[in-house]
Amino acid sequence: MADIDFASLAQEQPYVVAAGLGLIGILLFLLLGRKSYGPVPKHLKSFDRIPGPAGLPMIGNLLSFGTAKPKAHLTWAEWAKTYGKIYQYSLSGKRFVVVTDPAALPTVLGSENFSKSPLAIAGEGALSKEAHAGLAAAFGPEGAKAQFSTALRRAVDLAAKIDKDGPDRPIDMQAALEEAVLDTVLTNAFDATAEKLDAVRKPLQASLHAASLQAARPVTNPMAALLGGGAMRDAKADAAWIELVRGLRRRGPAARTDTSIAAALSRLTDADGAPLSDEALATQAAALTVAALEPTAQSIAWALFSIATTPSLQDGIAKELSENGLLAHGEDREPRLPEYDDLPKLPFLTAVIKESQRLFPAAAIGPLRYADKNTELAGYFIPKGTHVQVPLLALHTAPWNWPQPERFWPERWTTPEARGGPKAGPDGLASAFLPCGASCISAHVAEAQVAAFVAVLASRFKMSLSGGGRKATLERQVLDSALRLAGGMKMVFVPRASIGFSSRL
Template identity: 35%
Template sequence: MPQTLAFMKQEAHPHHVIWTLFANKYGGIYRLEIPGHRFVVVNDPALLPAIIGRPGLPKWAAYQNVVPLVAKSKVETLFTTPHSSDPMWKTVRKALNPAFSPSAIKSKFGLVVEKCWALCDWLEQMGPGADVEAQDAMARLTLDVVLMAGFGIASNTIGDPAPVPLLTELHYAMDETFSKPVRAVLLKLLPFLPAAKEREVHFARLYGIWDGWVQQMLARGPPPETDDSLWACITRVRNPSTGRPMEGDKLQAEVASLIVGGLDTTAQTCSFTLALLATHPAAQRAVAAELQKAGLLATPAQKIPRQLTYADLSRLPYLDAVVKESMRMFPVSASGLGRYTTEPTILGGYLIPAGTEVQINYYAMQNIEANFPEPHRFLPERWLGHARAAASPDASTDGFVEGDPLARAFLPYSAGPRSCIGQPLAQMEVPTILATVLGRFEVELADQMGGYEGMLARQINAFTLSLKGGCHLKFRARASM
């Protein structure tokens, strides 16, 4: 392992970029020290099964930083519970599985298409010269979908000129918690400061939104047995120790965690993909050609293309490759994950002491030459013909794909027992959004973005990877071209 690194000297740069620099310099595994912490960083995909497979290592304490986004008291959620052997964690995970079954996902497809067309109609009204902030537009779409599909809450934020209260308060909370951690600690210690009072107001509004939705759903009464929505599945959870249903902050936190998990992750994936296509016209033309062959592209002669069907999703290999390459270059969970050893553990030939934090940074792992040739180039073609299992893991292998080096290093939804439970919804939602939007519009990067290099310089990692100041695009209707 290399000698101690002066990590804190690099804090002026985005940390996920610094992790990548270190990965290129120090290789597949190295030790890192910052004041108060000593941990091991892993970039070698061959070591992942021992860390996140079965039984794997438990999550480290840093996951508790997520709790203030979803509840005002300290509660464990599906996302934050350290051990996958925890009885309550296993109960919740199992109870939610029906909401992500193939039949359940297929039943939500029509809703996603409906919201996509609403977005496209609004984009057409905006006109070809309009500057559209894609991160906000996509977040509105995914919010509308997750609220209705998962919880039966009607939401129609697409095209509404007013700010969306949840997005305003949630993004404030994310920024305060993950972009300004020192400030957050100081404001808690000095609650009399105006900034601390402002922070308290924002978080109170956020908790009020979560609680309002939970109360609205509770007022409906028990869901029917045939209901496989997220809300119905959650109401059926019983604490294995007490036999009681979830209630109070625990119920609110699980509901909020599922909404947060299905919101920015999908929205930012779509935004980054559109921005990449806007800056790589050859790839955008290839997507258009594939859509045209399928009858899904608007033209002056066919102003309204055929509406996407569920079966179409498996017949768009180039779009699938574009999505994979976008998720490789800009994984929304850029920080990756953290675990800790509970006993002396061998990793990469090194003896790791008990109590050591182990960090896997997905952004670094997916953007280094050791794992991906020419990692800084947008090359969707690298995925054509490669294992689709990388994005659709076989449960028998915990999502780890042997024999295909690209697939082994590409884990946008993680893998193992703690892999993203919402993966099936995202895999349906992302291509549906992109195929619908790209079928009706050609996308350009707005001048204020400063081109591809300007886009790269805007990266910021505050819980999810995004672009500071937004992702500004222009949408030109293909029917008018």
């Protein structure tokens, strides 16, 4: 065989050499890459035996996610139905294990072998341990009750604006609710006045969405994440956070008995017990707002979407509200406003919200964990460095968790014989339902806020979608930083009362 002059070949035909080297790399990956994690204990099944979609060398399943309209939530749910309760996929060298078996969730979410994934840099992964502990009391049941009135005021203000704009004007409820919920969060966290909200709302809205989008993209739209750049700092948003923090400082030390979010924020310290600087406190306040804003706003929007597209739901909710004196009708333009203690008296409205959160989980990415060392899960060997994920739509629509999983069926939350069904077992509702992920610090508050907005708007309006039916509208589902509709969720509201109403709070 004649000698090959590789130097000359590289100069004359560089693409041939590059292709040859690439082929060698692929072969080495196929031969060695999957076994790089070492021996597997005899009592465990190999990681390679976890079922899952076939991927390409090097890039794994990257092409399954596309770039234009991120619909990773639908992909994860479909793979669960194909491959079962536990499956694996890969993205450009990163290993992912998806879990939709409620029996395995305590291991994923509670074992010291799994930490917060480095990909979870927004939402549940953003708050420091010290901030999470310091804010916990403000987000408990009592905190939810205290903050309910703020959400109620914002809901009444939004209803008044809808009424003023007129019943013929479609309103993008995704955008409207993000603004209303941001005002709710900032009012609770900083006692922000209307004037202060007007000054900081726009820069904070844009910055918060950009930050959460950037954080979520490696999981929801990994191909776009590879092609895109890093997040840019927003000087106006940074200045707005600092001004809010300094306004909080100017109030002076909070009383020890004060369990409000504002007081809890003002008392935050670092790992050494020292008070946070303005900049550090602003970072934690932004992280808290990111975690609370979009999931809450989109949960309200999807509940209204469900009500608007199902006439029987509107009738059932109206009947329940009327029985409690909370429904506008005839010339009664100002029905009694709901109180926090009214919520247990509204089981059907609560069931509709829960069923909406099951089928349209706003925080659809779900909890992300990371194997800090070689460990085990459900009888499988999990190598160090594996990301473990619980995507909520896959969990909430798995046929082994829920009877008739694709059906919008609020009665499953109110009728004992429908609760979870035989496939989910006696703990089906608790173990197979994570509406805002795991260890969600704002769960109680979010539930109260969602109920306040839905109750106020449903008590005053009949609602419908604008510009398309339910099926066509759902084709526009995307998962970026939260589950939403591309192009907005346009809705039309018709007052139940014969005359208008105005905010009285």
